[in-house]
Amino acid sequence: MTRHLSMSINGEPHEFDAADHRTLIEVLRDDLALTGTKDACRQGVCGSCTVLVDGVAVRSCLMLAARCQGKSVTTVEGLAAGDRLSALQQAFVEAGAVQCGYCTSGMLIAATALLESNPSPTEVEVRAALVGNLCRCTGYAPIVRAVLAASRAGAGHPVAAVGS
């Protein structure tokens, strides 16, 4: 069965038709060309598909699109303000927290959720918040450093709002 869905994605209203069996990540990547969200394990384990739904971090590979009717979805494409990276994204660049990049969007979303609820986390809290996001390149240390640096620089808010 196909149904008409409406939801906010990265602050923009979207309306589209989707079959009931389709997951949020399929709609984001295949229908809306928002390919920043990465598809990997499809079992909710690796974290690369993490997005925010109504501000809460969820796995888009396990979330039915139909369940997001009327909700607000944020993907990695929604973190920057135009060309200006968020403080967290900037910190990832500066800390060398990105290598192959496949885990990065999920890491950014999970860390954004952390900093929204806890703007000044300890290193232990950062590691606990990222336990469900696997990285096979960095060894995690630069990612943790980036999140802590972003916390000092003003959390997940756009650089424009922090710097000016």
Place this chain on the structure above:
Amino acid sequence: MSLPRFEYRAPGTLADALAVRREAGEDALVMAGGLTTVILMRERLARPRLVLSLSEIEALRRIEANGALSIGAMATHAEIVRSPAVAAVAPLIAEACGHVGSPAIRNMGTLGGNVCHADSASDPAPALLALDAEAVIAGPRGERRLPMTGFFQGTLTTALGGDELLAAIRIPRPAAGTASRFVKYTATTAEAFATVTVAMTVVKDAAGACRSARIGLGSVASTPIRATAAESLLAGRRLTREAIDEAARAAADATSPSSNNQGSAGYRREMTRVWVRRLLEDIAAR
């Protein structure tokens, strides 16, 4: 792989959900948080005609403490972890739910979905057993209550009828002075399934003797189990070294673990003994 086709239904009330369940019968798969259910469909272990989602039933998300603690079946692990009502009545269940998966999984997964999947490796199930929790089950003839010991019937099997839905978990307020402990012991990382999970509550009398004990075990049998022989050995006794060792051995004897990548059967049985002993020693020392 994408999911097989199905029709998605998300009624807004429990009564409507029961009607859909009755009418669809075996053709319906009930979805709570949508973790296990989505994976089962992706792996083609389930091919339902209809997915009955409970996600739009607000009443099933409620967590209340009026005397007993009632946790709606659709309350997420994250909501339970930060609930003041849970912290006030049964912090053991919050501690157990805090061990489920990772933050995003705790945001999606629900207590009801977890216990209805009836995985022996459930993190919260041993805590529910140690807290004398009951399943509050809604069906066509109204509501019934069933102790969690009777709810888990076998591998991935519950006592829930084909026309019933789990509405809530009810946890009686523990007696004053009840000590509780929880450990999820894993061979590898925190996100892994447990080698063994031990949850216990112990009521001590004024002299420090054990009035009653409840010990829930996970990952060491086909279902989450109570170590009832160990509990009986402790009732009415002081928590001496000898009593603790006897109870820990009895708890290990109650297990029937299988060997897998979380440990051999023998290792899991031995770790059951070790962790029951350690948690009892910790309670005895306070």
